[in-house]
Amino acid sequence: MALSLYDIAIPTFQKQLSALEAFLDKAAQQAAAKKIDFAVYLGSRLYPDMFNLTRQVQLATDFAKAAPARLTGTEVPGFPDVETTLPELKARIAKIQALLAAYKPGQFEGADTRELTIKTGGQDVTMTGREYLLHVAFPNFYFHCTTAYDILRHNGIEIGKRDFVGRT
DSSP: OOOOHHHHHHHHHHHHHHHHHHHHHHHHHHHHHTTOOHHHHHTOOSSTTSOOHHHHHHHHHHHHHHHHHHHHTOOOOOOOOOOOSHHHHHHHHHHHHHHHHHOOGGGGTTTTTOEEEEEETTEEEEEEHHHHIIIIIHHHHHHHHHHHHHHHHHTTOOOOHHHHTTOO
16 A cells, blocks of 8 residues: 555654654753743744744744645645744644644545645745655755754753654
């Protein structure tokens, strides 16, 4: 039996969002133990021209909500980027997890060859659903999850590869 884009996309987004939430929780526990306001981490970035931790989480969740919608030909849900606290970011992750859980395999039939047009770099780019998932959605999703992880590590949070891959 061949893997469908549902089999590839939904569990991947769910697992990595769970890992993202878990290492944010671990960071909050360590910050509390060290009496550091977690807002310091939320505003942290790796370099001045990069997005901060809050924005990295928002962008990771944006890719996790947009990809399945685009693959199934449904409207991408719009969530304003208004989160400023850890509980608000966790609520955003939970909202995306609920959206992902609602998808059914049948919705993805034909998604691998369906043509999608997205705007990137100010230009419209057309590609198949498979190309979009593997070459746009996943790389961007993992980039923002990785950068969130890196910001926390850079700030001394004791998390490791097992945390990132959700094996703790």
